[in-house]
Amino acid sequence: MKLSKWLGTISTLALCAVALQGQSQAQAPAAAQGQAAAPRPARPAPVLKTIVEGKVYYAGVGSNVGYVIGDTGVIMIDNGFANASALIKSVTNKPITHVIETHDDTDHINGLYTTPNADKIKIVAMEDNWKQQWTSFKWTEKPKANCPQSPMPPQPNVIIRQPRVETTIDGVKFVLHHYGPSHTGHDLVIELPEYKLAFVGDIVFTTDLFPDAHPGLPPQDHNMFWKSEKRGTPRGMFHSVDELLKLDVTYVPGHGQTLMTKADIRKKRDDVKADYDKQSAMVRAGMSLDDLRKATGEDKYSPARGGCINYVDLPWYVYTETMRDMQELKDKGTIK
Numbered sequence: 001m002k003l004s005k006w007l008g009t010i011s012t013l014a015l016c017a018v019a020l021q022g023q024s025q026a027q028a029p030a031a032a033q034g035q036a037a038a039p040r041p042a043r044p045a046p047v048l049k050t051i052v053e054g055k056v057y058y059a060g061v062g063s064n065v066g067y068v069i070g071d072t073g074v075i076m077i078d079n080g081f082a083n084a085s086a087l088i089k090s091v092t093n094k095p096i097t098h099v100i101e102t103h104d105d106t107d108h109i110n111g112l113y114t115t116p117n118a119d120k121i122k123i124v125a126m127e128d129n130w131k132q133q134w135t136s137f138k139w140t141e142k143p144k145a146n147c148p149q150s151p152m153p154p155q156p157n158v159i160i161r162q163p164r165v166e167t168t169i170d171g172v173k174f175v176l177h178h179y180g181p182s183h184t185g186h187d188l189v190i191e192l193p194e195y196k197l198a199f200v201g202d203i204v205f206t207t208d209l210f211p212d213a214h215p216g217l218p219p220q221d222h223n224m225f226w227k228s229e230k231r232g233t234p235r236g237m238f239h240s241v242d243e244l245l246k247l248d249v250t251y252v253p254g255h256g257q258t259l260m261t262k263a264d265i266r267k268k269r270d271d272v273k274a275d276y277d278k279q280s281a282m283v284r285a286g287m288s289l290d291d292l293r294k295a296t297g298e299d300k301y302s303p304a305r306g307g308c309i310n311y312v313d314l315p316w317y318v319y320t321e322t323m324r325d326m327q328e329l330k331d332k333g334t335i336k
């Protein structure tokens, strides 16, 4: 069964959870022992999709990339897979002049290696994104067995330091929004007000185009994940979705084959938040993290479910953030 099918019917998630748990139980031992992962199936070529004819396009293979046609060039939103920049050539001969990064995850920026003259184009990113790249690529993402480590890609050279930037790039109006940490600590939303669109990166997404990129994501986490090592948190997603809902736009997610409506992103947020709040109540009642993982079925999943990166699960966030809240309340005003 395809992961993407499950998301279409959220109401049947409970039933599906049983199916996926069974599947992952079978997969978990190999991953836990650090054995070589099965080779990924060959991916079909990404297809350029039109959002606004002659103006805005997107394509995805694992992650989505956006293309905005300006007066003299093309502004890309993310550049996450090999030769992503070449796809727009079927529409225009204008050169790539800018790449605006939603965040620094490799599946959103690694296409820069294959972009001609990437060192000469403007690469726009939040300051924390840029700093994180130095940290991630140089020091912390130690390769696991069979997991490649990327060299540092061409670096951002236009740094965003404000939470909201309104600008015109090559004749196209852009509003860049940072609502605080969500998927990472530096998520950037790229709004195109004239086209009533917003590229939201991984603040909210439907599912990967190809589930093999993130095998065995637990449905009880609503097929979402957050990067704790980059200061992401589901709590930030709740706030960011509130802010996104204020925009008069359709949403282009960082992953997923279809655009998302207000109802789609609200439902995704509400589903995660309902589980978050339910689990938080269990922690407040004294449940341990181990027991919380058992109660939610999370213990059936390999910690290596994210492939080359261990994604932190929703119960971990709930437990650590709730415990921190309780400690803060206890210690409030007692600094000595």
Ligand SMILES: [Zn+2]
Binding pocket: 063, 105, 107, 108, 202, 254, 255
């Ligand atoms: Zn992503």
